[in-house]
Amino acid sequence: MMTKLNWRKFPDEAPENDASDMEPSLCLVCVGSSIDYDWYDEYAEFDEMLNDHVGKWSEHDNDEITHWIYVDDIPLPEDEELMTLNWRKFPDEVPEKDDNFKPRLCLAGDIFSVYHDWYDEHAEFDEVLGDYVGKWSEHIVNTDVTHWIYVDDIPLPEEA
Structure with missing residues (x-):
């Protein structure tokens, strides 16, 4: 059973900064017919004509985004069954590079949180194993990940 995601239409509805620290929240965004990630800061700029703050995406222009969803709203796999979306177990399965041999953007999660990252299956050479080993590139360590999905x-x- 596929879970319906709570995509929101932009600019009709815009993300709010995290209430705990007022930092922008991580979102998945629709840019044309593809999905990317971005942060939206509702206090990014002050518009003197409006006499108010105007929100802005950090990586994309506002007019590029049609829809968005908080990464935290992406449902994690339930009970090892992986029925929600197409989550895969890590390290049983690892993300593969795209046709151009570049790591593909993934969401990787443990039982509590979801993060965005790229996985490179040939990231570094392990002299003990005598082979290349993969690793997540930025935000997480392999031992924290239990599941992943291609964005x-x-x-x-x-x-959209």
Whole structure:
């Protein structure tokens, strides 16, 4: 059973900064017919004509984004069954590079949180094993990850 995701139409609805620390929240965003990640800061700029703050995405122009969802709203796999979306068990399965041999953007999660990252299956050479080993590139260590999904496998909103 596929879980319906809570995609929100932008700019009709915009993400709010995290209430605990007022930092921008990580979101998945629709840019055309593809999905990327970005942070939206609702206090990014002060518009003197409006006499108010104006929000901005950090990596994309506001007019590029059609829909968004908080990464924290992506449902984690339930009970090892991996029925929600197309989550895969890590390290039983590891992300593969794309056709151009570049790591593909993934969401990786433990039982509590979801992070965005890239996995390179040939990241470094392990002299003890005598072979290359993979690792997540930025935000997480291999031992923290229990499941992952390609961002490309997350269904787009119906009206995108």
